[in-house]
Amino acid sequence: MTATFDMALIQRGARLRRSPYFDATLRAGCRSYTVYNHMFLPTRYDDLHAEYERLLTGVTVWDVSVERQVEIKGPDAFEFTNLLTPRDLSKCAVGQGKYVIVTADDGGIVNDPVLLRLGENHFWLALADSDVLLWAKGVALNSGLDVELCEPDVSPMQVQGPKSKEVVRRLFGDAVLGLRYYWFLETDLDGIPVVVTRTGWSGEVGYEIYLRDGSRGVELWDRVMDAGADLGIAPTGPSDIRRIEAGILNYGIDMTLDNNPYEVGLGWQVDGDKEGDYIGREALARIAAEGTRRRLAGVEIAGGPLDLNMTRWPVRGEGSGGGGGEQVGVVTSAVWSPRLKRNIGYAMVPVAFAEIGTRLRVATPDGERAASVVRRPFVDPDKEIPKS
Amino acid sequence: MTATFDMALIQRGARLRRSPYFDATLRAGCRSYTVYNHMFLPTRYDDLHAEYERLLTGVTVWDVSVERQVEIKGPDAFEFTNLLTPRDLSKCAVGQGKYVIVTADDGGIVNDPVLLRLGENHFWLALADSDVLLWAKGVALNSGLDVELCEPDVSPMQVQGPKSKEVVRRLFGDAVLGLRYYWFLETDLDGIPVVVTRTGWSGEVGYEIYLRDGSRGVELWDRVMDAGADLGIAPTGPSDIRRIEAGILNYGIDMTLDNNPYEVGLGWQVDGDKEGDYIGREALARIAAEGTRRRLAGVEIAGGPLDLNMTRWPVRGEGSGGGGGEQVGVVTSAVWSPRLKRNIGYAMVPVAFAEIGTRLRVATPDGERAASVVRRPFVDPDKEIPKS
Numbered sequence: 001m002t003a004t005f006d007m008a009l010i011q012r013g014a015r016l017r018r019s020p021y022f023d024a025t026l027r028a029g030c031r032s033y034t035v036y037n038h039m040f041l042p043t044r045y046d047d048l049h050a051e052y053e054r055l056l057t058g059v060t061v062w063d064v065s066v067e068r069q070v071e072i073k074g075p076d077a078f079e080f081t082n083l084l085t086p087r088d089l090s091k092c093a094v095g096q097g098k099y100v101i102v103t104a105d106d107g108g109i110v111n112d113p114v115l116l117r118l119g120e121n122h123f124w125l126a127l128a129d130s131d132v133l134l135w136a137k138g139v140a141l142n143s144g145l146d147v148e149l150c151e152p153d154v155s156p157m158q159v160q161g162p163k164s165k166e167v168v169r170r171l172f173g174d175a176v177l178g179l180r181y182y183w184f185l186e187t188d189l190d191g192i193p194v195v196v197t198r199t200g201w202s203g204e205v206g207y208e209i210y211l212r213d214g215s216r217g218v219e220l221w222d223r224v225m226d227a228g229a230d231l232g233i234a235p236t237g238p239s240d241i242r243r244i245e246a247g248i249l250n251y252g253i254d255m256t257l258d259n260n261p262y263e264v265g266l267g268w269q270v271d272g273d274k275e276g277d278y279i280g281r282e283a284l285a286r287i288a289a290e291g292t293r294r295r296l297a298g299v300e301i302a303g304g305p306l307d308l309n310m311t312r313w314p315v316r317g318e319g320s321g322g323g324g325g326e327q328v329g330v331v332t333s334a335v336w337s338p339r340l341k342r343n344i345g346y347a348m349v350p351v352a353f354a355e356i357g358t359r360l361r362v363a364t365p366d367g368e369r370a371a372s373v374v375r376r377p378f379v380d381p382d383k384e385i386p387k388s
Numbered sequence: 389m390t391a392t393f394d395m396a397l398i399q400r401g402a403r404l405r406r407s408p409y410f411d412a413t414l415r416a417g418c419r420s421y422t423v424y425n426h427m428f429l430p431t432r433y434d435d436l437h438a439e440y441e442r443l444l445t446g447v448t449v450w451d452v453s454v455e456r457q458v459e460i461k462g463p464d465a466f467e468f469t470n471l472l473t474p475r476d477l478s479k480c481a482v483g484q485g486k487y488v489i490v491t492a493d494d495g496g497i498v499n500d501p502v503l504l505r506l507g508e509n510h511f512w513l514a515l516a517d518s519d520v521l522l523w524a525k526g527v528a529l530n531s532g533l534d535v536e537l538c539e540p541d542v543s544p545m546q547v548q549g550p551k552s553k554e555v556v557r558r559l560f561g562d563a564v565l566g567l568r569y570y571w572f573l574e575t576d577l578d579g580i581p582v583v584v585t586r587t588g589w590s591g592e593v594g595y596e597i598y599l600r601d602g603s604r605g606v607e608l609w610d611r612v613m614d615a616g617a618d619l620g621i622a623p624t625g626p627s628d629i630r631r632i633e634a635g636i637l638n639y640g641i642d643m644t645l646d647n648n649p650y651e652v653g654l655g656w657q658v659d660g661d662k663e664g665d666y667i668g669r670e671a672l673a674r675i676a677a678e679g680t681r682r683r684l685a686g687v688e689i690a691g692g693p694l695d696l697n698m699t700r701w702p703v704r705g706e707g708s709g710g711g712g713g714e715q716v717g718v719v720t721s722a723v724w725s726p727r728l729k730r731n732i733g734y735a736m737v738p739v740a741f742a743e744i745g746t747r748l749r750v751a752t753p754d755g756e757r758a759a760s761v762v763r764r765p766f767v768d769p770d771k772e773i774p775k776s
Contacts, residue, residue: 012420012422012431012432012625012628012696013628013638013641013696013697013698013721014641014697014698014699014700014720014721015517015638015640015641016422016423016640018699032400034400034404034423035404035422035423038517038640043400044400104525105525105529110522129403129426130426130519130522131518131519131522131523132522133645134498134518134519134520134522134523134526134645135519135522135523135525135526136526137492137493137523137526138522138523138524138525138526138527138528138529139526139529139530140526141493141526141527141530141667142527142529142530142531143530237400240400240401250401250403252403252404252426253401253402253403257521257522279529308400308401309401309402310401310402311402311406312402332402333401333402
């Protein structure tokens with residue numbers, strides 16, 4: 001198996017779901033899909049470096065309908081949703097969103113959705129790849145709280161890149177330009193109902209358009225493409241290069257149910273002055289007091305360009321003679337950054353190996369390479385995505 | 389889009405997990421994978437009809453590690469597990485398994501695993517494609533029951549087909565031949581720890597070998613292949629043709645969280661004399677009393693061989709003039725049966741359209757075709773998989 005191993009996958013049967021934009025992505029020449037939340041997620045239309053360049057300099061459109069929503073409504077929706085996360089939702093106004101983590105009783109991360117508060121007692125969680133609807137229904141069972149939980153007909157697309165602002169201005173008017181990070185507008189595009197948010201998974205200027213009527217996906221897609229035609233708008237997959245540069249984590253690999261927020265650098269999500277109970281509170285307080293045993297460190301890996309890793313690469317500490325010691329952890333994500341001209345990524349290692357400057361050895365498919373722990377995010381640390 | 393549309397998918401990053409048998413499946417020339425429970429599931433090595441013939445006449449090996457387990461242990465494990473399903477687990481002995489459904493509060497189907505009872509208070513649920521670990525953890529939260537829930541290091545493979553019996557006899561001795569349907573043995577193969585069950589997803593004679601040490605997957609794979617070499621053993625994907633012939637349902641398409649057991653023909657799972665509470669009891673009793681509005685009917689679709697459907701095909705009732713009326717439902721699964729020389733499948737339709745002999749119109753990618761409701765299973769109704 002090489003680092004460029006491409007896995008040909010063929011859908012069998014109608015089990016995996018298609019997005020409302022699916023026919024448009026096929027028509028646009030999408031060359032590969034992955035599977036996320038039981039649906040197809042378009043991952044590339046062009047060379048990955050070309051798509052990255054386009055994201056950095058122009059405007060790109062991603063079909064991220066796979067960000068399925070859990071909708072929480074009912075008289076106790078605020079109280080229930082506030083139970084699901086260590087973030088203090090009393091600080092989240094109607095019209096505002098937040099990047100949140102959903103935690104289990106042991107502090108493990110169930111998901112890291114973007115939460116939107118559409119009403120006092122009306123929330124959406126735009127999910128990463130795990131069945132949070134089942135989690136929420138299980139939690140609700142004996143909670144004594146009166147809530148309605150469902151997956152509504154809502155399908156986001158991302159419009160990302162420096163020219164995205166002009167595209168959404170043309171579509172939705174000047175009102176959208178005033179959106180602060182993580183805030184949103186409920187509006188429509190000639191009758192196509194949408195929510196427009198100032199969010200994204202790119203570290204660039206970006207917006208998401210949440211379509212509220214799945215029958216109108218291709219129509220919305222075409223409107224967005226038309227609005228950006230003279231700006232060179234194009235569909236792409238989410239850019240793993242750009243999100244790693246920005247220090248953004250990918251649920252399912254950089255963090256899972258087996259990780260607590262402190263070890264992956266999301267300790268800031270645990271709101272110290274949050275009042276009332278939430279799931280995981282006790283475990284997280286204990287972990288915070290005791291400290292974590294391992295940490296997701298930023299790493300630079302020496303040598304020429306590596307393709308995005310397809311498996312977890314073993315990591316060893318550097319032995320006293322410059323050789324490698326025992327395996328101490330794994331690289332979760334790693335990729336070549338064209339503008340940094342370095343291989344960057346994350347490694348889950350014991351805290352003793354997570355200090356800036358620690359030297360490591362990484363077993364890549366092309367052989368072992370030297371690596372060192374560096375600060376993340378890797379690009380524009382001052383422009384890090386706001387934590388609000 | 390044609391019915392033979394093949395979708396090329398390329399994994400990006402290490403997010404999707406690989407099975408302990410993954411390297412062996414690659415080496416064996418696996419030509420396509422799908423994604424199931426966040427893992428790769430090998431779906432074909434050869435022509436699908438050739439694989440089907442092999443299953444009917446020989447012995448096939450399927451990497452179904454994607455059947456992830458939820459393990460339930462602890463002092464209240466029996467009581468907790470019995471809460472999750474409408475089947476009465478007091479009738480399940482240690483050493484016995486059962487095909488069960490897991491139901492939500494509204495009677496919706498969360499999953500349809502094979503349950504194994506390894507001890508008085510020790511269970512595994514071998515899952516279809518949904519995150520039941522999250523469901524179970526949510527349910528456990530306020531249940532007041534003392535249970536430990538995890539995903540253990542357990543990875544099943546299926547050995548299916550008339551010659552499977554000889555293969556497992558050679559591997560595990562005569563003891564395995566005495567297994568009744570859904571019973572199992574805990575044993576080992578020269579130190580490789582396994583559980584061998586008399587189960588499968590094929591309607592043919594078959595077994596599953598649950599590997600209990602993921603580091604030994606390729607070793608086990610090679611041992612199984614060696615044991616059947618002179619019998620023409622070969623790796624294949626699960627056969628959609630054969631499972632539809634047998635009337636077996638595929639979770640995620642033939643039934644979902646939006647379906648109750650009565651409408652998909654799994655009403656027999658609701659154990660009328662089960663004592664005590666379980667999740668969904670009240671809703672299921674109400675549905676049973678009121679009757680369902682729709683039903684998953686067996687259908688035959690006229691005309692030449694259809695490829696397995698890639699989307700849900702619209703179904704209309706036959707109008708008075710022989711033409712079609714309004715859309716009344718969808719085909720969930722359909723495929724050409726080589727031995728029946730007919731297209732067979734399932735359609736979710738209102739009960740008025742689900743009576744045997746009802747004439748329907750199905751919109752296939754090649755145009756509308758006549759169809760009629762028939763009894764399922766389609767093959768050997770007397771040899772239907774035992775319901776115990």
